[in-house]
Amino acid sequence: MRSCNIITATLISILSCNTIIAQFNYDESRVPAYELPELLQLNDGTPVKDAATWNEKRRAEVLELFRSEVYGRRPGRPDALRFEVTKKDEATLGGKARRREVKIHFTSKENGPSMNMLLYLPAKAKEPAPAFLGLNFRGNPTVSKDPGITLRKGDKESDRGKSAGRWQADMIIDRGYALATIWYGDIEPDDKRNAFSQGIHKVYGPANKIPADGWGSIAAWGWGLSRALDYFETIDEIDHKRVAVIGHSRLGKTSLWAGAEDERFALVISNDSGCGGAALCRRAFGETVKRINTSFPHWFCDNFNKYNGREGDLPVDQHMLIALMAPRPVYVASAVGDRWADPRGEYLSAKHADPVYRLLGTEGLPALKMPPVDKPSMGRIGYHIRTGNHDVKAFDWKAYLDFADKHLGRP
DSSP states (O other): OHHHHHHHHHHHHHHHHHHHHHTSOOOGGGSOOOOOOOSSBOTTSOBOOSHHHIIIIIHHHHHHHHIIIIIOBOOOOOTTOEEEEEEEEEEETTTTEEEEEEEEESSSOTTSSEEEEEEEEETTOSSOEEEEEEEESSOGGGGOOOTTSOOOTTOOGGGTTTTHHHHOHHHHHHTTOEEEEEEGGGTSOSOTTTHHHHSGGGGSSOGGGOOTTBOOHHHHHHHHHHHHHHHHTTOSSEEEEEEEEEEETHHHHHHHHHHHHOTTOSEEEEESOOBTTTBOGGGOOSSOHHHHHHHOTTSSOGGGGGGTTOGGGOSOOHHHHHHTTTTSOEEEEEETTOGGGOHHHHHHHHHHHHHHHHHTTSOOOOOSSOOOTTOOEESSEEEEEESSSSSOOHHHHHHHHHHHIIIIIOO
């Protein structure tokens, strides 16, 4: 009897798994026919024919649509924002870097909400260094095996360096860039039950009174990245006008929205960000709007739920998000094995943003079709699809560093 129950349970599990797989499309021939919203046309139908009209009118319209219908409206810099250097080391990573740990307080309360930044500065730098800034998933100690990084409560020595491959600190420092990272959970827990009651949201009002266009966690994490940039503006070691914001997966969605909202970011990088990030929503390939809003209802504003299974009704699509970076350089990266993030949809977003870059007098994306695997295309918009799965690899970082050298000036 017990063996029968086990077999029955196994069959149910297999059938459930197959049902879930069947809900999502990985077949290019089954991508629905779609028409993208007009990028170079004002809401009243007037064509956008010059840079002034884009900069003074259309960009603001597109940004407002994303705020209202997708990511929500985030607050500005808090009046009580303050910075506290909690730890220094003048020689780490084999002497090639200086380490700082900085506590960024969001309120005047000593034990109020805050985030902890890990910052590596190139020891050889003779002038303010350009920097890469990004959020991490598993805590600052996982970014490097550096034994001097402070462990949080609950961290273990064995956690050190578990995500080092995703950050390539030595490579970045060797190229003359600083590296700054923050655990995203410091800003807001990635938890649909507690995100708005335990994160930065609670500073701005009760969780049960967030409006339909109120900011979700993606916007909150991006808000935290802007607060890190606020800190860079107060120190001499970082060239705050040459800061690249980077993110992977859901944090790639975050880096794109941070770059759209905060034009102080000089360069924006999205790594495997998929639906709600770089991939076109209307393709409904891999992860869909409905799937993301159902599984992660805290990521976006409530208004985004109106488009569950109705991507064609969206007044925007993600090529318009990429275009909000213009004329600043933006890089979109995909992976062959990461079909969930829709690599072709990510490429197409970058390509369909190209007309705005051209309008503003820049190169846009050189690749007229999806580039070969492991062959980056770099104009003012960069794109590559690399061998491998959903991750950040040394290959990605080499491309990002080359792209930064091209546009920010090699340190």
